[in-house]
Amino acid sequence: MTAGGMQDASRGAPHAGAALGEEEALLWAARSLFSRGDMAIALLDADLRVAQILGGEKFAAVVGDDALEVFPALIGCEETLERIRSGAEPQALSFENISIHSDGYAPQYVNLRVYLDPHSGHLALVLQDAGETARLQRNLVQQRNELALARQALETARDEALAASRAKSSFLANISHELRTPLNVVIGNAEILRRPRAAALSSAEAADYAGDILSSGELLLDLINDLIDLSRAETGDLRLSESWCDLGFIAHQSLRYATRLEDGRDKRFVETADPHLPPFWGDERRLKQILLNLLSNAAKFSPPGGAITLRVEREPEGRLLLEVADEGPGLDPSELEVALEPFGQLESGKRHKGTGLGLPIVKSLARFHGGDLQIVTAPGLGLRAQVRLPGSRFSPGDSA
Amino acid sequence: MKTHKICVLGDFGVGKTSLIRRYVFNAFAQDYHATLGVNLYKYEDEILFEEEPTRLRFMIWDVEGAAEPGPHAERYVVGASAALIVGDATRATALQTVSAYAEMFEEQAPGRPFALAFNKADLIAAPDPHAKLGLQELDARFGVEPLLTSALTGAGVREAFRKLGEQVLAYGL
The missing domain is CATH 1.10.287.130 (Signal transduction histidine kinase, dimerisation/phosphotransfer (DHp) domain)
Incomplete structure (x- = not known):
């Protein structure tokens, strides 16, 4: 017998035909159960140490150990255990299929149940190796x-x-x-x-x-x-026709064209292009298309007399920023998502000319240049469309 | 040093185990392995609390997922210092499931902090994922700012657990 366990099922087994008293039958059943080795009862002392193990060879080595170390599932449950011990908590504490993982450790599933042993006044912890069932x-x-x-x-x-x-x-x-x-x-x-x-x-x-x-x-x-x-x-069939581009020229041309658009005639266009930008490696026609799409979009949604600002500059980290800001109604995030979808068309956009393809095309062209489109907007606060393109496209030797 | 029990709760397949494994082992596996019952992970971390580096020991409970919290999950949270409630940012039901688990945890562990993590955020292609997922609703309801995480990329994972750790310290648990 190990650590108080009942290891031998044959010991005390009833003889065929012999009638058993209720207590004797229970004792025999308990012996049979615990003799399998995958089940045990741990009795805990007042300091939550394992005082005794009944049954279960697998668990015998832990007698004298701190129950919270041996059974980490009990960590945090100290108050509940105390309530069970004092009788304030009538329910047993019960966890099924507990396994402990660490890198490379195969899980061993254990069922665990803690209740008050009325005879000893100790906490009794029933452990069962869930093994194959688990x-x-x-x-x-x-x-x-x-x-x-x-x-x-x-x-x-x-x-x-x-x-x-x-x-x-x-x-x-x-x-x-x-x-x-x-x-x-x-x-x-x-x-x-x-x-x-x-x-x-x-x-x-x-x-x-x-x-x-x-x-x-x-x-x-x-x-x-x-x-x-x-x-x-x-x-993915769009091909860029790349060359060294003069960004100041592109900005100026795009802006001039935008002022002639039907929606652009009654708007105030402001250009803040950095005149000292180095040559940029890109597709001139597509870069103009990006700016013109953003400018015409801004013109479409801006109120009469509203300012539309075009910024073309190199950011401190080196990227090219093409930004068009308007004083229009702005969008809420759900509208913005629709506006950026290739086949999306906003209700507000339907009142204006155009296919609603402007922003998706800008986004695609920006991506084909290795950059992206970002929209900063909120209802009533206008819209700021920002295209950022890689700084590596600027002429070498002209780093910011 | 006290060990704090942290329960990770939520629907199945949302990435609870992946989040824990990313945090504990800095690892990620594409394969899905369902969790049965609960898996326990021991982990120690250093958290900056009130400008002081503070060591914390966690016993992380990776609890079997279910579409809604049941009696099993209620039993598992006994004695938890805090919980990380995880939703799948790509699922339409995420808000509802996360709310149900948050309510359960508030009821079973009153006064204990919890964090809300919306995992698989790398799959959300929206300019404002918080708005797309309606996360401000959870913030207003539970007073907890939901976090976006990705066990795949690691984005937001350490932050989520450390935020919980800070709260555990702030609550004096």
Whole structure:
């Protein structure tokens, strides 16, 4: 017998046919149970040391040890143990499938239950090696959870596919409308100019009709170019035509073009481009496109007379910052997310001309240059669109 | 030195074990291994508290995950100094599950601090993940600022446990 344990199940086993008293039967059953070696009772003294182990060879070596060291699951439970000891806590403390992990240590599952032993007045700790049962249980839990996670992943994928499909349908409906409107102007005006009575039009009237055809054609071309750009960016087929660029020139040109936009005519444009920026390695046309998209976006949403500020500078850590700030209504974060999605179109944006592709295109072009687009905004506080491009694209020998 | 019991609670598959393993072993595994019952991890850390480096010893309880807190989780939090409640930032149900665990912990361990961690934040491509996930709602409800963590990259993990440690010290536990 080890440390007070009952090791021999055959000892005191009932003979066949012999009737047992209730107490004797209980004692025999307990001996059989504890003789398996995977179960034990630890009696704890008042200092929470292991005073005695009954049964369970695996646990015999811990007699005299601090119970909190041997059974770390009891750490933090000292108050509860004291309440159980004093009888203030009628419930036993019970933890199932406890295992102790450290790097490289295989888990050993143990069930643990602490109650007051009414005979000795000591805390009794029932320990059971959950062993094979726990391992089977764990396999079941693993399979159940994996199934549930796979189901969740499928549901998420389905929801995303549906949302993408809805966004594309909505985009197609919107783009059809955007294409039809200028096309109607082109067809309508061309018909007027082709009629026999067209000869009666004054040259100024005829020029107006032709001018509308031209501007509608330009709008259509812009739309189609945007769509091609976005499509190429999405498939990764967009190619940059890179060379050394004069950022001051690009900023100035973009700003000049923006002031001529329909939405830009009644806005105040402010340029704060650093005149001493070194040459920058990039695609000049795409860099202009980035600035123009941001400027036209700002013009679209700014109130009449509102200031639109363009900053082009090298940040202290070396990156190029292209920033357009407006005094428009700004966006809340949920709107911002939609505005940045390739097929997103804000309700507020629908009141204005355009496909709503401006920001996604800027983001793609920035990424193709190795940078990114960041938006700083809040409702009522305007919007600050910031494109940051790698400092490594500046001409060598011109570090900030 | 006193050992503090820290329970890590939440739904299954949210990355509780991964967060702990990132914190304790600075390791990450892609494979999913379900936790049965509870796994205990001993760990000592040094925390800057009131400008003084202070050593703390944790017994971290990695509790089996479940979609909602049940009797098992309630039993496991007995004697906990603090809890880290973890949600999966990519799941629509994260807010609800984290709230349920926070309520359970407040009820079972009144006056004990807890932190809220939204894991897998590396998978959230949003300019303002806090707003996207509606985390300000939890801040208002529990007075606890939710944290974004990624066991994969390690972002926010040490901070989450150390924040808990600071609170344990601040509460004088």
